[in-house]
Amino acid sequence: MDTPVSVVARVGATLRAVAAHEPDGATTSTLARATGLARPTSHRLLGSLLEEGLVDRDADTGRWRLGPELYLLGGAARSRYDVTAIARPVVRRLSVATGESAFFSARRGEETVCLVREDGSFPIRSHVLHEGIRFPLGVASAGLAVLAHLPDAEVRAYLARADLVTDYGPQHSARRLRERIAAVREVGYAVNPGLLVEGSWGMGAAVFDDAERPQWALSLTGIEQRFGAARQRELGELLLRAAHELTRTLAGR
Structure with a gap:
């Protein structure tokens, strides 16, 4: 059973992997390899992130990209870190x-x-x-x-x-x-x-x-x-x- 810490670590690793493939996006298999996760696990995690707006998925290619919610969160943090x-x-x-x-x-x-x-x-x-x-x-x-x-x-x-x-x-x-x-x-x-x-x-x-x-x-x-x-x-x-x-x-x- 995943602990809260391990889930957060997987989320962080997945978002960083998606970011590394901007702007073209990446397939589920590519992201699974990059994070060391099993493909089904990676797919479930990406689906949950999609629901939260943290990633987006191209309807034609199936590739994953960073989502709109990250843009909004980044804008809120900009004054302290940018x-x-x-x-x-x-x-x-x-x-x-x-x-x-x-x-x-x-x-x-x-x-x-x-x-x-x-x-x-x-x-x-x-x-x-x-x-x-x-x-x-x-x-x-x-x-x-x-x-x-x-x-x-x-x-x-x-x-x-x-x-x-x-x-x-x-x-x-x-x-x-x-x-x-x-x-x-x-x-x-x-x-x-x-x-x-x-x-x-x-x-x-x-x-x-x-x-x-x-x-x-x-x-x-x-x-x-x-x-x-x-x-x-x-x-x-x-x-x-x-x-x-x-x-x-x-x-x-």
Whole structure:
């Protein structure tokens, strides 16, 4: 028999899985796999969430999407948690200055969630990131930047329990991540050399809260040819300056 705590945990995991597949939506089977639930269990849970307006279902495709009630709940909480209005001008300046797609992501537990995307002027774009997509810490440049700036004890504990290889490949083993974390700590910014999608590179810098904890990140993505060594240094400096500016602004709000 499910306890109230386990039911809430399943609801939370299901809603996060649905959010990760916006805007196209996801099938029941996809969501069941993402949450580790049996398909019948996932289907019953989704049906209950549909009745509450927390998810919606496309009548033609059967795919699940986030529901209208979440929009209303989010609007009520916006004044306390929304920092995108502060971050968006910084993200836009990065996209204009570099020509690349620029992003602002927030740390949520052991994940980063993309909150803002601004496309630059360069006509070829990477579509790995979009608003609402989630990645575990250590995956994509934003998550790597955040992970690298956590205390050593937290990094060790996370790498000991996280299995990133199954979903993201051997380049995300604990040993490889420790190597990349060391590189981030040396230069200050993270580089993702096409580890999620071949040829799509990313760079990220952590943004800190007033307790000096990495809670957000700014990042850039683009094609490999535009991320040579010399330009990496140029983009890294831009990211670090923008991250410092945003850290100061958020700390003073």
